[in-house]
Amino acid sequence: MMPLLPALNPGLLMVVMGLIAVVLPWQRLRQFLLVLTPVFCSVLLLGAERGVDLATIQTLGLNLVLFKVDSLSFIFALAFLIASFLNAIYAMHTDDRLQDGMAMAYAGAAIAATLAGDLMTLFIFWEITAVSSVFLILRAGTKAAYQAAMRYLVIQVFSGVLLLNGLAYVHGDGGDLSLTAFTSFAEPGSVLIFLAFAIKAAFPFLHNWLQDAYPKATVVGAVVLSAFTTKLAIYAFARMFPGFEILIWIGAVMTVFPVFFAVIENDLRKVLSYSLNNQLGFMICAIGIGTPLAINGAAGHAFAHIIYKGLLFMSMGAVLYRVGTVKATELGGLYKSMPWTTIFCIIGAMSISAFPLFSGFVAKSMTMSAVGSGGYTLVWLMLLFASAGVLEHSGIKIPYFTFFGHDAGHRVKEAPFNMLLAMGLAAFICIAIGLPMIGGLGYGWLYGLLPCTAAAVADVCLSSGEAIKTYQPYTLDHVITQMQLLVLAILAFMLLKRAGLYPPERPGTILDTDWFYRKPGYGLAKWSGDVWLKLGPAMTRISAALFHRTFDRLEAAFSPRGALAREGLATTMSVWAAALLGFVMLVVLFAG
């Protein structure tokens, strides 16, 4: 048994454990296993040899590499494992076999996909993430959640279908399905695979499944969902499309547009979903730059982001759990009854806003420097705008309207202990990897995990041809400029609020591009359905009538009792034969 263990993809083990958990009725035993599994899997991951195919199988004429670790997949897989460990703790107050099991299977599928060594294996786990995660939305039990879950599933599976199509082209071209980065869109399959990843990474216009589904998921579900799908897509982009210039611009747009939606959105879990989109933009932009520093920025940002975004979703989940709503209009003053949750939320908010001493700062600095040194002035300005935007919606709006602001009068209990524990651990990580290096602790821990360092170089780091340099986030310039940006933005908030220019929170649904498929698109589909329902029987009637008439005519002419038989050879038949002969001669004449 023991020799098998090093070849076991930890993600696969988690998928299996998740499926077992679904049928385990004993709450405490199940939760014990679910907390222990990510720990055990982390040990497997840490012990895994880098850069070799650790498990392969031959099937359908394909060579599947089930388990391969390099420094790029390692940091993503580790972040996923930490997230699933925290999520398992966060879910302990509920006794829900399906949710517990599917959360673990989903996390496992994302990890297994990250640690896959070829496109086919990636595709298989890509689809398992879609199918397992949908339960986290469905379990919310509302009609809205059910419908959103169906839309989510269709879009996610479509992404998988595109990926499968793309890999078929790659296979047809040379048969090599290994995860080598594309160099241009001229390569067969590259466009399809790009689109498949783009859907999961929630590119502009393809993003609405995220804001549609995540805020309707269960309390625990939204926390789990926030970590995996989109970051798996980020990993996939970093692996397959590093240095594609189009990603720089897509990423920049992605950082900017959610800012405007997040300002006017009332549902705070939806605000976090828009904020998620904005954060993904930074990572996509960095992958587009493609230099070692930028790839490090994308990976480091993803790692830090998984933790602080999870923390923010956890804090909103705790509020939703206790109060029953996360609508900004119905909240306020919760610091009085949920002070711990307030503190943890503020730590998450400061991390995502990239305040110095917090994880977002050390991660985002790399991306900003990579964009700046690449000479992309406009992109750099857009990212800087988006940084102030993040502060607005995630740094100020979320904690201010929930815990401070106008007191809505809710006097609830503090969040359950397990939730506080999960939030506390996440908050600890946010600070621990954000601090300057003091006595071996600080950002160096995160930087040691990065894909492009002197100690470990993933293939993608070499694609740009630039040398790997060490990066120092805590320079006086970085700290001062970041503080200027943030403090003046806070001043803007205070002044606008005093002047009554800050738009008040209002209940309502904010239209986004999903309107096109949810209103006109759905209307068209429904109309086509109605038309078909009426047209179908009518067409059947018409074709039946035509068929009957033709048959009657033919029978009248050719049957033993028909016209031709009655008249005998001499008359009708000879006329027909002459006509047919004439026709054949005409054809020969013109054709010849």
Added chain:
Amino acid sequence: MSTAPERDENGRFVKADRKAGSPVTPGGEHPLSKVLFGWVENKRTPNLLLLAVSVLSVFLILLDFVLHRHDYISFAETGGFYAFWGFGAFALAVLAGWPLGHLLRRGEDYYGEADTRPFDTEAEE
């Protein structure tokens, strides 16, 4: 945790009366809140905070003129550039909320999904 949904005599599901945001678990004020956030309730706090942030802002901008910063983008080295950009970006994002709200906001039940409270909240029991 979840029990079988309640049905009426016709077998239809009984929709629970969901008054949004009604706290169901009365908890009162947390003892820690006074210690940690008691200062928030002080009448002078908003003014003091504004003063503190204003002073810090001026200090940070002045630093630009004392130290010579280096930047990848040349115009970013101009004194107070980041401060100006942060203030402007924030104000733009927030002020854009007025017209965008008018343009894009519809009723809560626009898509027929006003009720999005998941089953695993305490608030119903």
